[in-house]
Amino acid sequence: MWTAQTSRLAARVRAAKRPEYRRSWARADLIAATTLLVIVIPEQLATSKLAGMPPITGYYAFIAGGVMFAVLGSNRWMSVGADSTIAPLFAAGVAQLAPLGSARYPELVGILALMVGILVVAVGVLRLGWIAELLSAPIITGFLGGVAVIIVVHQLPDLLGLPGPSGALASRVVSIAEHLGHTNLWALGIGVCVGACIIVAERVGGGRFPGALLGLVGSTLAVALIGLRSHGVAVLGSFAHGFPHVGVSGLTWSALGQLVPTAGVVALVVLIQSAATSRAFAGESLHGPDQGRDFIGVGAGSIAAGLLGSFPVDASPPRTAAVAGAHGRTRMAGLMAVIALIVLLPAAGLLADVPVATLAAVLMVVAGRLLHVRDFVRIARFDKVEFALAVVTLLAVALIGVQQGILVAVGLAVLDRTRLTARPRLHVLGRIPGTSSWAPLGTERAAEAPGIRVVLFSTPLWYANAAHFQTELIAALTGASQTITAVVIDTIGMTDIDYTGCAALRSVLDELDGRHITVAVARAGGHLEASLRLSGLEQRIGADHFYPSVGEAVDALTGHH
Helix, strand or coil: CHHHHHHHHHHHHHHCCCCCCCHHHHHHHHHHHHHHHHHHHHHHHHHHHHCCCCCHHHHHHHHHHHHHHHHHCCCCCCCEECCCCCHHHHHHHHHCCCCCCCCHHHHHHHHHHHHHHHHHHHHHHCCCHHHHHHCCHHHHHHHHHHHHHHHHHHHHHHHHCCCCCCCCHHHHHHHHHHCHHHCCHHHHHHHHHHHHHHHHHHHHHCCCCCHHHHHHHHHHHHHHHHCHHHHCCCECCCCCCCCCCCCCCCCCHHHHHHHHHHHHHHHHHHHHHHHHHHHHCCCCCCCCCCHHHHHHHHHHHHHHHHHCCCCCCEECHHHHHHHHHCCCCCCHHHHHHHHHHHHHHHHHHHHCCCEHHHHHHHHHHHHHHHCCHHHHHHHHHHCHHHHHHHHHHHHHHHHCCHHHHHHHHHHHHHHHHHHHHHCCCCEEEEECCCCCCEEECCCCCCECCCCEEEEECCCCECCCCHHHHHHHHHHHHHCCCCCCCEEEEECCCCCCECHHHHHHHHHHHHHHHHCCCEEEEECCCHHHHHHHHHHCHHHHHCHHHEECCHHHHHHHHHCCC
């Protein structure tokens, strides 16, 4: 099966005609790459610390993820690399097997990256990414909003020149509020100017000017020329750099067995976040992104990262939003950022005077792009329950964690769908005058046939809605304005019926027998008829009382053949 799926995937990749790269795209991709690079430099370092890994490994993760996704992925904007969503997750799991700072810890993390990558690639190759279908538009909106809140809260201390608090989001907010009186106005001024530079460049230049780069260069020169370090402005500073050692150390069956649970959880979170990012930034494609290929690209990035001594990678919504917001045209934007990072690694000292407030401002702008207020308004106008799902997702992601928030939101969405399926509306139908069509009463001038009530229960009849069906049908008969002698059940949407549903239908037949009401079934599918036959209900209703259309059933019951 694996071989067949792989062969079909290879055929699709060979058959896919990738457009030749146009020179006119290079400017937009270069601007997007520059914007991405400005975010990557501090973010990947911070994520490597969250992972308990050497700082340079964050850059290795971005290089591995960026290259592999550019080659194998499909989404033109998606940025893959070290991500703060999964870093604390696998760090906690691996720390139970080897202490942080020990020689064994990075070895296990590298092995974990290989395992996570293989699992994610397998999902893509076997086309098992059905989990993406659980992510509705309101959930994605709430998810991105929650990520935006996290970015803002985490970047505020750097923007204000305050010490970075730790702990949960609520405790961070409290700490920031308590220290507002110690705000460094120089740092705040730098952040405001850089943010304004980015926004103005976007609005005036339509994304053609690298506002982030201008802000980066200008603020760095200000630090050097004015001596802002002496005014307490924090800067990026230098960091260790070098080339990775390719290979895997400490790979044993015992290690694989110990890492399986953590690898499974991390792979699941990677799939969820990658699917959400892929769908949220689908671009102009009418058919949506090829999530199978995106999973393969992300998974291959983790495998490459593991071979470089780094850790699992993930799709990043903020970085992807940055590429999309900078109007990147192709995946070359991510590849350009990777190349630029490789070139800059030996010259890391040049970045020593970059203010962290500059980087905070860039991320703040990214957060603003992620919080889609208009989408929240549209969802609220459409359906209050789905709006509540979006808000719950935002709060869960922001207050509990990204992976937990997504899982909570998906669970609530499934429960909501189950609720709707368990409580569907039973429609009473009437014939539209001059036609053979039937519609719910009150629409299209539909009128009932004398003495016959036609009902439509347009969903499978199963244990969750069986009692509801029975109650609704009896209520439809009790509330009729005329004497009912026959009932036609339109089963066009009743594609399936389980044992509990059969029991409910049998109870309905008993009730109708007591009222001397004849029952007929219209438009039953083959699977439904087979189930009714096995349960004995077909014989109970009468095989001659099954009709191919509602009209034929009504005509037969009224004697008009």
